[in-house]
Structure formats: structure tokens, C-alpha cells
Amino acid sequence: MAVKRVPMSPVWGHYCRWMLVGAVALVLCTQGTGLRAAEPEPLTATMLVSPSKYSFSSAEPRCASDRKEKGTASCAEVCVRVPSRARIADVKPYVREYGETQWIEVVPGEETPIGWSRFERSYEVYPSKKGSKDVCWQFLNWDVKRTREAKIEVLIEP
Numbered sequence: 624m625a626v627k628r629v630p631m632s633p634v635w636g637h638y639c640r641w642m643l644v645g646a647v648a649l650v651l652c653t654q655g656t657g658l659r660a661a662e663p664e665p666l667t668a669t670m671l672v673s674p675s676k677y678s679f680s681s682a683e684p685r686c687a688s689d690r691k692e693k694g695t696a697s698c699a700e701v702c703v704r705v706p707s708r709a710r711i712a713d714v715k716p717y718v719r720e721y722g723e724t725q726w727i728e729v730v731p732g733e734e735t736p737i738g739w740s741r742f743e744r745s746y747e748v749y750p751s752k753k754g755s756k757d758v759c760w761q762f763l764n765w766d767v768k769r770t771r772e773a774k775i776e777v778l779i780e781p
Contacts, residue, residue: 665776670701671721672740672764672771684741684765696765702757703777707750710780716742716760721770731760739766746775 675697687694705711717726718735729735732744746760762773 663779663781665715665778666703666705667774667776668701668703669772669774670699670762672699672762672773673697674769675765675767677767684763686761686763696763698761698763699773700759700761701773701775702759703775704751704755704757705777705779707754707756709756711748711758711777712780713776713778714746714758714760715776715778716746716762717774717776718742718762719772719774721772723772726774737771739769740764740771740773742773 675695677693677695682695684696685694686696686698701716716729716731718729718737718740719726720737727736729742731742734741741763743761743763746758749757749759751757758775758777760773760775762771764771
């Protein structure tokens with residue numbers, strides 16, 4: 624394991640070891656005689672969701688369940704691949720208008736603050752390739768003019 628000197632603040636220098644545990648990067652730093660583990664960065668995925676091809680009716684917006692049935696929204700699953708043994712601490716959904724810079728955290732199952740879009744009530748976890756699993760959250764956009772960006776952050780327990 625390589626040891627790198629990484630300045631963590633303008634006042635003190637820390638000696639840090641970088642470790643990759645699955646898809647989580649851990650940084651162990653020493654300062655004086657103490658040893659601490661930095662908080663792991665969340666794993667993220669972002670998806671561009673095009674405007675809906677269908678005019679919204681009074682019915683609840685929904686995704687098409689198959690090719691024969693038309694949905695009333697453009698839908699996308701936003702997924703992050705994590706190690707199969709990883710324990711998920713938290714998953715947070717975010718949204719923004721296409722081209723904007725600020726992400727807005729949203730309440731799952733409710734219409735987003737930017738309107739005409741939402742994340743489903745909860746995320747799903749699916750087995751994936753050997754040694755991994757996918758954390759996915761369905762996003763619906765029923766606006767017929769605006770493209771949206773949907774993002775999820777997955778935090779894994781250390």
C-alpha cells in the first residue's frame with residue numbers, strides 16, 4: 624500500500640494511505656499519533672431524461688410496461704453498480720433542469736420542485752455481474768418540452 628503525503632489543510636500536513644475496497648475509496652490519514660478514516664465519497668449516476676412524447680392527461684403519469692402500451696411519461700432507471708457485499712447506508716435522489724448547475728434533492732414519490740417529474744417511492748437493488756449489484760431508481764418526466772437530469776447518490780457503509 625503506497626503512502627502519499629497529501630496536505631489536507633493549510634495548517635497541518637497529514638500522511639495518508641489510499642485503499643480501494645470494492646468501489647469505495649478509503650483514505651486513512653495520520654496526524655501526530657492519531658489515525659482516522661475519511662468519510663467515503665458517495666457513488667453517483669446521472670441520467671438525461673428527454674421530454675415526454677405524449678401529452679399529459681388527467682391520469683397518473685406512468686411508464687410504458689411494454690412496447691404495446693403507451694406510457695404518459697419518459698422514464699429512465701438511474702443505476703449505480705456497487706460491490707455485491709456492500710451494505711447500502713443511504714440513497715439520495717436529485718434533479719435539475721438540463722443545462723442548470725444546481726442539483727435539488729427531492730422527496731421520492733412526490734412531484735419534484737421543478738415540476739412535471741418525480742422519482743418513484745423507493746429504489747430497487749438488482750443482482751448484476753459477478754461480484755456486484757445495481758442500485759436503481761426509476762425517474763419519470765412527463766413534461767413535453769423540457770429535458771431533465773436525474774441523479775442518485777449511493778452511500779455505502781464502511
